[in-house]
Amino acid sequence: MNNKKNILLVILLLTMVSLAAISVEEGQLLLTKIDQQSNFEGTNLSALMTMIAEDPDTGIEKTKVLQYRSDDDDKFLLLIQEPAVKKGQGYLLIEDNLWFYDPESRKFSHTSLKDQFNNSDANNSDFNASSLAKDYVVRTISEGTLGSYAVYVIEVEATNNEVTYPTQKLWVTRQGNLILKSEDYSAGGRLMRTSYYPSYAKAGEKVIPTKMIFVDELIKGKKTTITLGDISVKPISATVFTKAYVERVNK
Amino acid sequence: MNLIKIAFRNVSRQKRRSNLLAIAIAFGVMMIILVNSLTHGLVQNTQTNFESALGGHIYISGEILLPSGRKANRIDNTAVLNAVIPQFSSFIIDSQKRSSISGNFIFRSKTTSGMVYGVHWDEEESLLNALSVVEGSLDRINEADAIVLPLEVMEKLNLVLNEKLLLTFDTVTGQANVGEFTIVAVTKDTSGLGFSAAYANIDYVNALLGLETDEYQSYNLILTSLSLVNPITEEIKQAIRAQGVPLKPEPEKEDVSMFSMAVEGMFGTVANEEPWEGTRFKVENLNDFMDMVTQVVAILDAVALGMFLIMLMITMVGLVNTFRMIMIERTQEIGTMRSVGMQKRDVTKLFLLEGLILALRGAFLGIIAAMVIGAIIRIIPFPDGTPLAILLHNGHISVPLVPSNIIMVTVIISIITVLAVWSPARKAAKLTPADALRL
Numbered sequence: 269m270n271n272k273k274n275i276l277l278v279i280l281l282l283t284m285v286s287l288a289a290i291s292v293e294e295g296q297l298l299l300t301k302i303d304q305q306s307n308f309e310g311t312n313l314s315a316l317m318t319m320i321a322e323d324p325d326t327g328i329e330k331t332k333v334l335q336y337r338s339d340d341d342d343k344f345l346l347l348i349q350e351p352a353v354k355k356g357q358g359y360l361l362i363e364d365n366l367w368f369y370d371p372e373s374r375k376f377s378h379t380s381l382k383d384q385f386n387n388s389d390a391n392n393s394d395f396n397a398s399s400l401a402k403d404y405v406v407r408t409i410s411e412g413t414l415g416s417y418a419v420y421v422i423e424v425e426a427t428n429n430e431v432t433y434p435t436q437k438l439w440v441t442r443q444g445n446l447i448l449k450s451e452d453y454s455a456g457g458r459l460m461r462t463s464y465y466p467s468y469a470k471a472g473e474k475v476i477p478t479k480m481i482f483v484d485e486l487i488k489g490k491k492t493t494i495t496l497g498d499i500s501v502k503p504i505s506a507t508v509f510t511k512a513y514v515e516r517v518n519k
Numbered sequence: 520m521n522l523i524k525i526a527f528r529n530v531s532r533q534k535r536r537s538n539l540l541a542i543a544i545a546f547g548v549m550m551i552i553l554v555n556s557l558t559h560g561l562v563q564n565t566q567t568n569f570e571s572a573l574g575g576h577i578y579i580s581g582e583i584l585l586p587s588g589r590k591a592n593r594i595d596n597t598a599v600l601n602a603v604i605p606q607f608s609s610f611i612i613d614s615q616k617r618s619s620i621s622g623n624f625i626f627r628s629k630t631t632s633g634m635v636y637g638v639h640w641d642e643e644e645s646l647l648n649a650l651s652v653v654e655g656s657l658d659r660i661n662e663a664d665a666i667v668l669p670l671e672v673m674e675k676l677n678l679v680l681n682e683k684l685l686l687t688f689d690t691v692t693g694q695a696n697v698g699e700f701t702i703v704a705v706t707k708d709t710s711g712l713g714f715s716a717a718y719a720n721i722d723y724v725n726a727l728l729g730l731e732t733d734e735y736q737s738y739n740l741i742l743t744s745l746s747l748v749n750p751i752t753e754e755i756k757q758a759i760r761a762q763g764v765p766l767k768p769e770p771e772k773e774d775v776s777m778f779s780m781a782v783e784g785m786f787g788t789v790a791n792e793e794p795w796e797g798t799r800f801k802v803e804n805l806n807d808f809m810d811m812v813t814q815v816v817a818i819l820d821a822v823a824l825g826m827f828l829i830m831l832m833i834t835m836v837g838l839v840n841t842f843r844m845i846m847i848e849r850t851q852e853i854g855t856m857r858s859v860g861m862q863k864r865d866v867t868k869l870f871l872l873e874g875l876i877l878a879l880r881g882a883f884l885g886i887i888a889a890m891v892i893g894a895i896i897r898i899i900p901f902p903d904g905t906p907l908a909i910l911l912h913n914g915h916i917s918v919p920l921v922p923s924n925i926i927m928v929t930v931i932i933s934i935i936t937v938l939a940v941w942s943p944a945r946k947a948a949k950l951t952p953a954d955a956l957r958l
Contacts, residue, residue: 324628364588382693429692430587455696455729460687486625486685486697 295409295422299400301445305475306398312504313337313471315496316349321388324489331386335496336504339397343509346395347517348386356518359385359392360511366392367511371518376511382432389461389482389492391432400424403431414439414448433460446475459485472501522865526872530880533845537877540841544881544936545888547830548928552889554823555924557896560917561910562816566745568909569805571649572716574615574636575739576748576805577755581798582767588794591691592736596764596798600738603758610742610751615643616735618724620698622688626676633672635686635700635717637724637735645741646718651913655680655704660720666700667718669708678702690729691736698727708908745805752804759800767801827928831935838874838939846870846947857952866948874940875933882929893918 290298319331332350337343346359356371359379367376381393404424412421422438433452440447446468452461462485465477476499484490507513530537570576581594594600604614618637623630638646640660647657650667659665666684678684679702686698700719708716722732730736742751756766846853853866861869901907901914910916 325630380693382689382695426694428587429585429589429694432693432695434694452695454687455690455694456698456727458697460695460697486687487628487630489628 290409290411290420292406292409295406295420296401298420298422298440298445299404299406299424302440302447303398303401305445307339308337308474308501309340311472311501313476314500314502314504316498317494317496319386319388319492319494321492322490335395336508337397338504338509341509342397344395345509345514358514360509360514361396362509369514374515389484389490390494393432403427404436417448418442419448461485469499471499522869522872526869526876530873530876536841540837540877541881541884543837544834544878544932545884547834548882548885548932549888549892550830551823551827551928552886552920552925553892553918554819554826556889556893556918556920557916558816558819558823559921560919563919564910564912564917565809566805567912569808570741573739573805573808574617574646575741576745577740577742577752578803579738579755580736580801582801583798584794585692589693593691593730594735594798599759599762599764599800602762603755606758607751607755610747611740612743613645613741615739617739618721618728618730618736620686620688620724620728622686624672624676625685625687626678626682629676631672631675633717635666635719635724637721638718639721651707652704653707655702657704659703662701662703663720663723664699664701665703665720667704667706668702669717670705671708672717673705680705692729696727748804748806752802756802759802764797765795765799767799835935835939838936839942842870842874842940842943846943850950853947853950854952863948867944870940870944870947871937874936878933878936882932886925890920893920
């Protein structure tokens with residue numbers, strides 16, 4: 269009798285666990301939700317980013333960047349405001365083409381979303397609209413904690429060659445679906461970068477991280493901290509996302 | 520024969536004047552030979568250094584179009600090369616299949632950019648012989664993650680032998696990747712090309728890049744002669760086209776540079792060209808990278824030619840004037856010789872012979888002087904890291920004395936001297952004995 273009771277208890281517990289656990293399919297839906305709440309569809313985003321890049325070799329560099337996003341059109345513009353020596357440098361994304369503008373030579377040169385932004389630990393793609401659901405497939409998902417937050421720990425694998433990191437591990441809050449931490453792995457499975465998103469703000473109906481910390485896992489002591497301010501979702505003229513505009517603001 | 524003996528005796532009579540003339544001719548000959556030899560050595564060393572750094576004379580690479588529209592540097596269709604290359608086997612002394620990674624070396628908190636060539640060590644004897652090892656040994660190069668690193672990188676990152684080194688880069692499909700290497704040997708960069716090329720096992724490099732074990736990104740050929748580089752390149756292109764596979768269109772001349780190629784290789788530029796299927800091949804050669812050197816050499820050759828012509832003119836003017844003076848001084852002697860039966864043509868021949876002897880004596884002195892000065896120049900050591908390294912061989916200037924150049928200069932000087940002497944010789948011959956003796 270006791271044995272039967274024990275077996276029934278085990279079956280009940282297993283059933284509860286399986287009902288509570290989130291499935292890979294649900295994990296994939298979660299990625300979609302993350303994209304939806306992060307992307308500014310039907311509206312624009314502008315913000316002032318303050319970037320502090322710490323490098324044990326070269327020291328600390330502070331940069332201020334104006335950010336404009338038009339996610340509906342797959343466009344963004346990053347215009348460096350400080351330091352003075354880099355003022356006017358711009359990164360203009362128009363669909364699949366990312367251009368770097370040098371005000372010294374007044375020329376645009378083709379660059380890549382996979383490249384580092386301004387020699388920091390942030391990549392150009394970090395400022396683009398989120399496309400986790402399109403670019404990644406969930407391999408495993410489990411529940412866990414990160415500090416005092418209850419999170420889902422999701423391991424994702426790239427579905428195409430357009431992304432920089434073939435595999436990532438994401439810590440996503442169970443309440444609110446906010447990414448708190450991300451580990452980015454190389455094609456060979458080595459941890460290259462850890463990204464922290466400790467704070468978010470609401471911008472209209474969407475959410476945006478107001479602080480991002482990118483830690484280089486290959487070079488000890490190297491990291492970049494980005495804080496966002498002056499966040500606005502007011503409409504931005506389409507002319508802002510043009511080469512002509514970038515040249516004009518530099519005149 | 521008498522005339523030759525008389526000519527030798529006459530040249531020896533006015534030692535000071537003859538020696539001065541010979542020295543003037545010698546100086547001109549020496550300068551021309553040295554300048555020609557220096558430019559020859561410059562080109563030779565630059566070609567050798569490029570050949571050593573780039574791994575051959577002709578470089579065949581390929582690219583494929585990814586579904587996203589971006590290009591990946593890889594040769595998917597090796598059957599084409601297997602069919603084409605044997606057609607040129609009689610012109611090829613060696614060939615190398617390589618892959619390469621362009622990325623950033625990382626050690627602790629320091630980074631520096633660099634290139635790693637993946638090589639088949641057991642097939643690259645010429646590379647093994649060319650590497651100038653300053654630390655470690657090449658005995659361990661067949662270890663999977665072994666790397667032969669340039670001294671420049673070792674010093675920048677404060678590395679020691681047997682240390683582990685990281686390299687961050689993009690795979691052929693553009694994903695971020697990290698490779699770990701063990702330093703087994705350190706080499707000195709003798710090419711002077713200024714980029715830090717390391718060497719590792721191609722199997723490991725391919726695995727890091729996302730290529731199959733037997734794949735490669737470039738096929739480099741070493742030809743039997745440098746003069747064949749351009750014609751064989753064109754024939755290979757035609758043979759590849761005949762296989763029905765596409766060739767990359769020729770870029771604008773301004774775009775062909777090491778830097779632009781490295782940038783394209785690193786960023787995998789978006790293909791905004793007509794799409795293609797399979798592997799699109801690119802065939803380049805050493806001369807494509809030596810445009811600047813070729814221009815400098817052409818300028819140097821033009822300068823050398825200009826110097827040569829100026830010196831010839833000066834020599835001619837000097838000789839004409841000198842032999843006019845000789846004719847005036849020896850008028851009575853000419854009269855005496857004519858009066859004892861020497862014919863006009865013999866007088867002419869005598870003066871021409873004297874001129875020729877002076878020219879040959881001067882040329883001989885000039886050649887000796889060029890050899891001595893060339894030997895001294897070759898001894899001069901240049902420091903490591905000098906910007907001139909690309910022009911040097913093992914830290915020294917090369918001054919190869921080319922026999923054909925020496926013969927050519929000697930013949931031209933001789934002809935010029937004979938021409939310069941011709942007019943005074945003819946005038947001397949036309950003098951009548953009576954007039955000559957009366958003067």
